Amino acid sequence: MNRFALAFRLPIIVWQGLFFLGPLFFMIAMSFFLVKNYRMEEAFELKNWARMLTRGYVWDSYWYTLGMASLTTAAAAMLAFPAAWVLAFRVSEGVRRWAIFLLIIPFFTSYLVRTFSWYVILAESGVINAGLGAAALGPYTMLNTPFGTVVGYLTLTLPLVVILQTVSLANIDQNLVQAARNLGCPPARALFAVTLPLAKTGLIVAALFCFILSFGDFVAPYYLGGSKPPTLPILIVDTTKSGQQWPRAAVVAVMMMTTLFAIAATAIWLAYRKRVSA
Amino acid sequence: MFLAASHISGLHTTTNRQEVAILNEQVNQTRRKVLAATGAAALSAPFVGRAWASTIEINMLAWYGHGEPDIVGAFEEANNVKFKPKYYAGGDNMLALIAQSPPGTYDVILSDGEFVQQLNAAGYIEPLDPNDYPFDDMLHDDFMKFPGHWDGDILFSMMVRFGHLGVSYNTTAISAEEAMSYKCFWKPEVKGKVGHFDWHLPSLGMMSLYNGNGAKLWDLDDAAWEAVRERTMSLRPQVGGFFDYGGTFNSLKNGEMLAMCGIGDWITGVLEKDGAPLASVIPKEGGIQWTESYCLGKGSSKADIVKTFIQYMLSPEGQVKSAQMAAYPGNCITKGGRAALVATDRAEAERTNQVDGNPMDPITLIKDGRIHYRNIPVNQTLEDWNDFWSEYKNA
Numbered sequence: 001m002n003r004f005a006l007a008f009r010l011p012i013i014v015w016q017g018l019f020f021l022g023p024l025f026f027m028i029a030m031s032f033f034l035v036k037n038y039r040m041e042e043a044f045e046l047k048n049w050a051r052m053l054t055r056g057y058v059w060d061s062y063w064y065t066l067g068m069a070s071l072t073t074a075a076a077a078m079l080a081f082p083a084a085w086v087l088a089f090r091v092s093e094g095v096r097r098w099a100i101f102l103l104i105i106p107f108f109t110s111y112l113v114r115t116f117s118w119y120v121i122l123a124e125s126g127v128i129n130a131g132l133g134a135a136a137l138g139p140y141t142m143l144n145t146p147f148g149t150v151v152g153y154l155t156l157t158l159p160l161v162v163i164l165q166t167v168s169l170a171n172i173d174q175n176l177v178q179a180a181r182n183l184g185c186p187p188a189r190a191l192f193a194v195t196l197p198l199a200k201t202g203l204i205v206a207a208l209f210c211f212i213l214s215f216g217d218f219v220a221p222y223y224l225g226g227s228k229p230p231t232l233p234i235l236i237v238d239t240t241k242s243g244q245q246w247p248r249a250a251v252v253a254v255m256m257m258t259t260l261f262a263i264a265a266t267a268i269w270l271a272y273r274k275r276v277s278a
Numbered sequence: 279m280f281l282a283a284s285h286i287s288g289l290h291t292t293t294n295r296q297e298v299a300i301l302n303e304q305v306n307q308t309r310r311k312v313l314a315a316t317g318a319a320a321l322s323a324p325f326v327g328r329a330w331a332s333t334i335e336i337n338m339l340a341w342y343g344h345g346e347p348d349i350v351g352a353f354e355e356a357n358n359v360k361f362k363p364k365y366y367a368g369g370d371n372m373l374a375l376i377a378q379s380p381p382g383t384y385d386v387i388l389s390d391g392e393f394v395q396q397l398n399a400a401g402y403i404e405p406l407d408p409n410d411y412p413f414d415d416m417l418h419d420d421f422m423k424f425p426g427h428w429d430g431d432i433l434f435s436m437m438v439r440f441g442h443l444g445v446s447y448n449t450t451a452i453s454a455e456e457a458m459s460y461k462c463f464w465k466p467e468v469k470g471k472v473g474h475f476d477w478h479l480p481s482l483g484m485m486s487l488y489n490g491n492g493a494k495l496w497d498l499d500d501a502a503w504e505a506v507r508e509r510t511m512s513l514r515p516q517v518g519g520f521f522d523y524g525g526t527f528n529s530l531k532n533g534e535m536l537a538m539c540g541i542g543d544w545i546t547g548v549l550e551k552d553g554a555p556l557a558s559v560i561p562k563e564g565g566i567q568w569t570e571s572y573c574l575g576k577g578s579s580k581a582d583i584v585k586t587f588i589q590y591m592l593s594p595e596g597q598v599k600s601a602q603m604a605a606y607p608g609n610c611i612t613k614g615g616r617a618a619l620v621a622t623d624r625a626e627a628e629r630t631n632q633v634d635g636n637p638m639d640p641i642t643l644i645k646d647g648r649i650h651y652r653n654i655p656v657n658q659t660l661e662d663w664n665d666f667w668s669e670y671k672n673a
Contacts, residue, residue, distance in 0.1 A: 057672040123532045143534050144519035226519025229672045241370050242664030
């Protein structure tokens with residue numbers, strides 16, 4: 001690496017070192033600290049780990065969070081794909097640009113505000129139940145349920161997943177799809193044998209972002225899920241709120257980071273894995 | 279690991295009439311009257327040369343609302359100061375914010391009553407001069423030497439307002455008679471519609487009261503603690519969610535929750551004034567008092583103006599502003615404050631029963647022994663309670 005290349009990379013290396021690796025190592029170290037009289041004291045004790053890993057509610061939260069993030073990822077990928085496919089292959093360049101611009105607009109407003117706006121729609125006296133009521137259905141409880149949590153997660157992630165899938169699909173060389181079709185490949189098979197493998201990297205990265213954002217989100221499970229049951233981010237907040245137990249919260253955070261590292265590494269490996277020819 | 283809770287409860291016992299009498303003697307009557315008028319003077323006296331003086335910034339650490347214009351606006355204008363509030367939610371959150379900040383960061387700290395002793399033990403607050411405050415004007419003797427606010431004869435925090443927690447309910451779903459017992463939370467008609475304010479202390483305290491622990495609601499032996507946990511778990515099928523202030527507010531307002539455990543008029547009062555069919559009552563098993571008190575931050579260089587501000591908040595004007603606070607109402611603690619509230623906002627005084635002779639007068643409820651000051655667990659740690667709370671939320 002020459003000096004110029006290093007100089008260009010230096011800012012991001014310094015940034016990541018200062019604001020990601022540094023805090024990460026501190027958080028890991030903090031998980032071994034102790035709290036006395038509401039004050040954290042430096043130590044190297046395994047008590048926090050032993051306590052948190054033997055608590056049933058920690059594992060309940062862990063599996064619930066993992067399950068909800070996985071469900072949201074699957075739902076987002078499937079809901080986004082038809083829209084992304086249409087935007088990539090069935091509309092003009094101009095329409096696609098406008099669509100992507102419109103998909104970016106939700107990010108102009110605070111995620112918390114967008115989440116609270118669902119109250120008007122999902123409440124038992126809200127828009128959906130009013131519509132269902134006109135058809136003599138409901139009311140159905142949607143707020144403070146896992147369904148509400150997923151709605152919140154999708155509010156955060158779905159526009160991003162559509163954008164990433166659209167960009168990924170739009171970059172496919174259409175000649176390859178046409179060649180498959182010309183050689184007699186049915187549309188469904190062309191989709192699974194040509195389009196999806198070619199867009200694989202982008203689709204997996206989109207899903208990965210969706211998982212990461214959902215797994216670490218506090219807002220949706222708290223405000224739309226009613227913290228019932230709590231996810232790991234809520235558990236972290238609960239743990240810090242009572243008794244200043246930042247070290248125990250750090251244990252939960254390390255559990256989350258480890259899970260995210262494992263899933264991200266697997267996803268990246270799948271995304272860039274070369275297909276082995278028969 | 280934590281401060282011995284028994285020490286705190288011990289301070290309850292030191293609150294007796296003899297000490298109050300001694301305290302009263304310490305307070306100079308003439309001086310007191312002058313000081314009681316300081317709040318009004320702080321607002322009415324034009325600040326000479328204010329136009330040339332630079333504005334003093336007062337860093338405040340408080341629950342949401344205390345640094346907003348409806349509370350501090352007039353004081354800021356009259357004294358050429360500007361409050362820079364940092365808001366927290368819960369005593370632990372407050373302690374965390376102070377612990378992470380260098381001494382002198384916060385000039386004035388609004389603390390929940392039960393956390394003052396922790397603030398003092400950790401050396402986060404400075405002593406106050408009792409002669410600066412109108413102790414002889416208190417509505418109740420306990421307010422003169424509130425538990426944990428004094429260390430011997432040294433005052434560390436000045437109580438400014440309080441409120442009561444009990445049964446908060448939607449009047450279309452629960453009748454006033456039903457609301458007179460925590461039993462109404464188990465009513466089949468509100469299954470899935472009972473919410474919790476997401477803090478273990480008030481909710482578990484209420485379960486303890488429902489179990490008949492009365493004044494010993496925080497002082498639970500193993501058997502009583504187990505019984506409280508069982509009682510709480512039996513409520514879980516009824517629970518529709520766990521909420522912070524915003525979530526509690528919204529879920530009650532839009533009818534998603536029809537009853538709320540762990541709160542009181544400090545939330546429903548805001549909605550009730552807005553016309554929502556909500557109310558809060560102290561049930562027959564008793565209620566819990568939240569208490570808010572001002573402290574002078576350690577290392578603050580603005581002790582004089584902080585003293586003036588606390589005096590202002592204890593003046594009739596300040597007490598009325600506190601009672602009418604937009605974020606959440608709090609009861610007056612001084613006779614002068616109550617009289618001013620009745621004179622200027624009779625409707626709010628009546629809504630909150632702050633009228634002499636009203637059987638639900640919050641002061642009467644305290645005197646009748648139906649109210650218990652919020653405390654931390656005596657025989658368990660906060661972690662034990664929090665652990666159970668997490669289990670409960672996951673159940």
